[in-house]
Amino acid sequence: MHESALADRAGLAAGNIGSGGGLIDGGGRRGGSGAAKTPDRAYVTGMTIALSGIAMFFVAIVSAAVVRRGAPSGDWQPIRAGSELWQILSLNTAVLLASSFTLAHARSRGRSGDENGFRRWWVVTTVLGVLFLAGQLLAWRLLEAAGLYLATNPSSSFFYLATAAHGVHLAAGIIALLLAAFRPVRRMARITAMEVASRYWHAMDAIWIFLFLFLIFGGRA
Amino acid sequence: MSAASQPVHTPAAASSGFFRRYVFSTDHKIIGLQYYFLALLAVTTGIVLSLMMRIHLAWPQAHWPFVSGGILRPEQYLALMTMHGTIMVFFVLTTAPLGAFGNYFLPIQIGAPDMAFPRLNMLSFWFTFAAFVCMLAAFVVPGGAPISGWTAYPPLSGLGNVTGPGEGMGQTMWIVSIGIFCIASLFASINFITTTIEMRAPGMNLMRMPLTVWAWFVTAVMSLLSFGVLLAALIMLVLDRSGGTSFFIPASLVVNGELQAGRSGGWPLLWEHLFWFFGHPEVYIAILPGMGVTSHILSNFSRKPVFGYRAMAATLCAIGFLGFLLWGHHMFVSGMNPYSSLAFSALTLSIGVPSAVKTFNWLGTLWGGQIRFDTPMLFSIGFVSFFVTGGLSGIFLAQPALDNMLHATYYVVAHFHLVMGVAAIFGIFSATYYWFPKMFGRMMDEKLGKLHFWLTFIGAYCIFMPMHFMGIYGGIRRYSDWSGATYLAALRPMHEFMTVAALATAAAQLIFFYNFFRSLASGAKAADNPWRGTTLEWATASPPPIDNFAGAYPRVYRGPYEYSVPGAAEDFTPQHLPPEAMLVNEGARNA
Numbered sequence: 068m069h070e071s072a073l074a075d076r077a078g079l080a081a082g083n084i085g086s087g088g089g090l091i092d093g094g095g096r097r098g099g100s101g102a103a104k105t106p107d108r109a110y111v112t113g114m115t116i117a118l119s120g121i122a123m124f125f126v127a128i129v130s131a132a133v134v135r136r137g138a139p140s141g142d143w144q145p146i147r148a149g150s151e152l153w154q155i156l157s158l159n160t161a162v163l164l165a166s167s168f169t170l171a172h173a174r175s176r177g178r179s180g181d182e183n184g185f186r187r188w189w190v191v192t193t194v195l196g197v198l199f200l201a202g203q204l205l206a207w208r209l210l211e212a213a214g215l216y217l218a219t220n221p222s223s224s225f226f227y228l229a230t231a232a233h234g235v236h237l238a239a240g241i242i243a244l245l246l247a248a249f250r251p252v253r254r255m256a257r258i259t260a261m262e263v264a265s266r267y268w269h270a271m272d273a274i275w276i277f278l279f280l281f282l283i284f285g286g287r288a
Numbered sequence: 289m290s291a292a293s294q295p296v297h298t299p300a301a302a303s304s305g306f307f308r309r310y311v312f313s314t315d316h317k318i319i320g321l322q323y324y325f326l327a328l329l330a331v332t333t334g335i336v337l338s339l340m341m342r343i344h345l346a347w348p349q350a351h352w353p354f355v356s357g358g359i360l361r362p363e364q365y366l367a368l369m370t371m372h373g374t375i376m377v378f379f380v381l382t383t384a385p386l387g388a389f390g391n392y393f394l395p396i397q398i399g400a401p402d403m404a405f406p407r408l409n410m411l412s413f414w415f416t417f418a419a420f421v422c423m424l425a426a427f428v429v430p431g432g433a434p435i436s437g438w439t440a441y442p443p444l445s446g447l448g449n450v451t452g453p454g455e456g457m458g459q460t461m462w463i464v465s466i467g468i469f470c471i472a473s474l475f476a477s478i479n480f481i482t483t484t485i486e487m488r489a490p491g492m493n494l495m496r497m498p499l500t501v502w503a504w505f506v507t508a509v510m511s512l513l514s515f516g517v518l519l520a521a522l523i524m525l526v527l528d529r530s531g532g533t534s535f536f537i538p539a540s541l542v543v544n545g546e547l548q549a550g551r552s553g554g555w556p557l558l559w560e561h562l563f564w565f566f567g568h569p570e571v572y573i574a575i576l577p578g579m580g581v582t583s584h585i586l587s588n589f590s591r592k593p594v595f596g597y598r599a600m601a602a603t604l605c606a607i608g609f610l611g612f613l614l615w616g617h618h619m620f621v622s623g624m625n626p627y628s629s630l631a632f633s634a635l636t637l638s639i640g641v642p643s644a645v646k647t648f649n650w651l652g653t654l655w656g657g658q659i660r661f662d663t664p665m666l667f668s669i670g671f672v673s674f675f676v677t678g679g680l681s682g683i684f685l686a687q688p689a690l691d692n693m694l695h696a697t698y699y700v701v702a703h704f705h706l707v708m709g710v711a712a713i714f715g716i717f718s719a720t721y722y723w724f725p726k727m728f729g730r731m732m733d734e735k736l737g738k739l740h741f742w743l744t745f746i747g748a749y750c751i752f753m754p755m756h757f758m759g760i761y762g763g764i765r766r767y768s769d770w771s772g773a774t775y776l777a778a779l780r781p782m783h784e785f786m787t788v789a790a791l792a793t794a795a796a797q798l799i800f801f802y803n804f805f806r807s808l809a810s811g812a813k814a815a816d817n818p819w820r821g822t823t824l825e826w827a828t829a830s831p832p833p834i835d836n837f838a839g840a841y842p843r844v845y846r847g848p849y850e851y852s853v854p855g856a857a858e859d860f861t862p863q864h865l866p867p868e869a870m871l872v873n874e875g876a877r878n879a
Contacts, residue, residue, distance in 0.1 A: 124520050126517075135554070140552070140553025140555070141553070
């Protein structure tokens, strides 16, 4: 860690509690002041760390798929469910990607004190998230229609596993977005909740793009 | 310690009732103790299971009062082995060093009032507790406990009842339990890492952190990056068991005369890769906190700074990093590509370098010190001894050619019990004797402590040293009974010797339990700093108040191991002692 950051933190703790940094009460966490100007760093750090753990979970699934595809039994069949499947998945990806932009916009509205703008864009983001999940369900329907179920082939097993695992994480993200906007968690300032929820959301977006590219290039060909 | 340095923090539990204070507590100290007592319960269970195995190995025809038919059947032996391994690795070696002592002392040693997320911390403990209850429940479900070992290799673990009793409901309970444990460990690791990064007292920069904190931090990072992988593997295993998928189950498998139809050609080796990608870091999760505690205690009781503090911190990180790259050395005989065995072998040998640096630095810390042989010190020296003994056989096992011969024998049992089992347990004992006064405000009995040390030290070597010879002779592990193999008949007296040693060593633990609970009730009152230590846990009362420092949060002025500083008034200079105070002390001495 950089020396100046440490000196900064030491100074913070010694004199300026509550003025915006990490130590104990940076964002008014336990003190309960809801009007903090900067997010409580402990929560933001905690979320970043949690996300690296979650990333490892998805890396494990994708690595397993790569290894399984190369298994000596040679039973891996590419997913054949017509071009609609890839179209709907591309559309879903676009929707989720758009939600990251609307989220960033909502956050900048919120930071500049535009409460209505914040709510509007935050709700748009949530709706886009729900649309994405609905689109994923549609993709599952297409797979079913093509006769591809969970146990049909390792490729379909991994398809369902990866999309379901991501879907569960994204559904949690939708709940987090709703909580952050309408019912800030007890003792957590709005700005902190906003920052933490956004980080999670952007990460789920990034993980989806990673999974999507993998499903195209790893599962289809 | 000016008034301005007091964080605005009023722990909620202070005024609440019994349940909020001691059961669903958010105080890291109470949670640490909860983990500790859970580990005591688990270790007792694990020891009972191991004694049953040992008695059966020495006297296969022994009659058991509560076993139907009186004689232990092979699958019951395997169930004992599975549950012994699982309970010891997860609920003792992971919960005690990190969950118990890490929870209790990490915040205090960095001068924080609590963990970064106290309620998440409470959730971690209760998830761990639920996982333990779920694991024990596997004994009483139809079919009994699983028989697939703590590594749960498919296809044995992936097909349900057909592969054996315990593989139905019992294995399901095992998977659910470990799944919950994964989530609990992930929560805990997020908490440990965030606390270390964000909650350090002013002046506590990274190079002033006690090596215990370094060890817990690296351990938490390893947990964070490995438990998610195990969780993913467990989900796939559940799908193979209940969803008809073929992640791990090969096609056309015939088990007990039954064709397992409908599988498309899964790969058991995939499970081994996923499991050991978690499993190897896991063994370092068990041992790293012991390394930290050993460094901490050797320095304190030698009245010398840790030899090569920076090297000690760096090697913890190096071991943590390398620990992720050598999982394949558990799989040399799995049919894996021999070229990858070569790579894993080289990487495994390379972890000997940081391990040796640590060992030599421990010896360097002892060298020329004014050594005091109190019980914590004895157990720390015992840790070094077992770490070296167990580590040396690791160098042999790291060679694929030798491992091919030794892998399925007692040589491996000796290796991992000494290096991660006994060494880690000695770390736990060492930490218990050292921090007992801080945790409970009373001293443990020194005479009983020393007796406990010598009996356990000699006993553990008597149990595990013969296993090396047994393994080299070809004594195969995981078999409940060698009666069928005439070449192994000569080894029977060795088994009997080890079993007697195991019974004696287990009995010696009663001394520990007696000492622990008697000291808890009526031990001599402990001073705030009975070992004359330098780190922040000794800067507060014994036991510490609810916010750890009664509002007077310390500022840190120096490194953690300033013992016998030339010119200083005392032979230890606490981290929180302002430089002015040192001068005053010196002035007083000169005057």
